[in-house]
Amino acid sequence: QLGGTLTGQIRQGLRPRDANTELLATTSSRDLVTMVRDINKWSNNVMVRQLFLSLGAKFRQPGDRDDLAAAERTIREWLATKGIDSQGMVFENGSGLSRLERIxxxxxxxxxxxxxxxxxxxxxxxxxxxxxxxxxxxxxxxxxxxxxxxxxxxxxxxxxxxxxxxxxxxxxxxxxxxxxxxxxxxxxxxxxxxxxxxxxxxxxxxxxxxxxxx
Missing domain, CATH: 3.40.710.10 (DD-peptidase/beta-lactamase superfamily)
Incomplete structure (x- = not known):
């Protein structure tokens, strides 16, 4: 849009330490409050699943099978600190699009x-x-x-x-x-x-x- 020209190809990977590269642009997600508002106002199941997975990635421990398991463990531990019995709850994918989840x-x-x-x-x-x-x-x-x-x-x-x-x-x-x-x-x-x-x-x-x- 600014009149520039790109050549070569786009590749994903880690930048070598000795690479002579220049940072062109960065981006970051919106704040959590804004994202939760979008999730809840319009029941955005894709976004809430990603939030669930992000929670698992942030608090993942060596014993967790994957980010889904880490998210479930983290939530159950948090519920316990609040005195909420999680017995009978089922976490399957973190969003409302599940026939298995229970509460x-x-x-x-x-x-x-x-x-x-x-x-x-x-x-x-x-x-x-x-x-x-x-x-x-x-x-x-x-x-x-x-x-x-x-x-x-x-x-x-x-x-x-x-x-x-x-x-x-x-x-x-x-x-x-x-x-x-x-x-x-x-x-x-x-x-x-x-x-x-x-x-x-x-x-x-x-x-x-x-x-x-x-």
């Missing part, structure tokens, strides 16, 4: 509670889709008058639908909310999951007389 709703809720108490809580919460405003939640719960009243990560596979995140009730108390559906008609349960979020939001409202009668 219970209770374990996810415990994880969200720990996130709420973390010094990085604000960055994580802001990375989650904002109800009726952006990301994968931009078209949900708008008619319920809940725009901006929660940050919810959605999940979907064939026969699977889920939500996990934070929402506020009418007293401005923040709650962790998790719901998972595993069923051959899970695709029909989006409105039910939205209702769960809505009911958490209304939980602080005293029941009406008519409601109490029924």
């Amino acid at each position: 219970s709703a209770r374990q996810m809720a415990s994880l969200l509670q720990q996130a709420w108490e973390s010094r990085f809580a604000a960055e994580l919460i802001a990375s989650l889709p904002l109800i009726a405003m952006d990301g994968t939640m931009r078209r949900r719960l708008g008619k319920a008058g809940m725009a901006g009243l929660g940050h919810i990560k959605t999940g979907s596979l064939k026969n699977v639908r889920s939500i996990a995140g934070f929402t506020r009730d009418e007293n401005n108390t923040t709650w962790a909310v998790v719901a998972m559906v595993n069923h051959h008609q899970a695709w029909r349960t989006e409105t039910i999951l939205d209702s769960v979020i809505k009911q958490v939001h209304l939980a602080a409202r005293p029941p009406s007389i008519d409601t109490a009668r029924h």
Whole structure:
């Protein structure tokens, strides 16, 4: 674009110590906060898998089979320091595109509670889709008058639908909310999951007389 001309060929490898070369350009990834925001707002499974592998590469030890194994070990050790039981959890590829991975709703809720108490809580919460405003939640719960009243990560596979995140009730108390559906008609349960979020939001409202009668 600047009018220069390149000759020869491109080769990948280590530069010899005595090579007479000149550095032309460097590049680096965006900061972690920005990347996590892109991952969570739009459910980017490719990016989260790379983040999982990068975690394994950074903390890999001689006894680890590969970066995937190192990532799993690192996460389980971290969960243990937070008092979260990882029994039953299954880590297969680090992203949502897996039929093997497992986590219970209770374990996810415990994880969200720990996130709420973390010094990085604000960055994580802001990375989650904002109800009726952006990301994968931009078209949900708008008619319920809940725009901006929660940050919810959605999940979907064939026969699977889920939500996990934070929402506020009418007293401005923040709650962790998790719901998972595993069923051959899970695709029909989006409105039910939205209702769960809505009911958490209304939980602080005293029941009406008519409601109490029924």
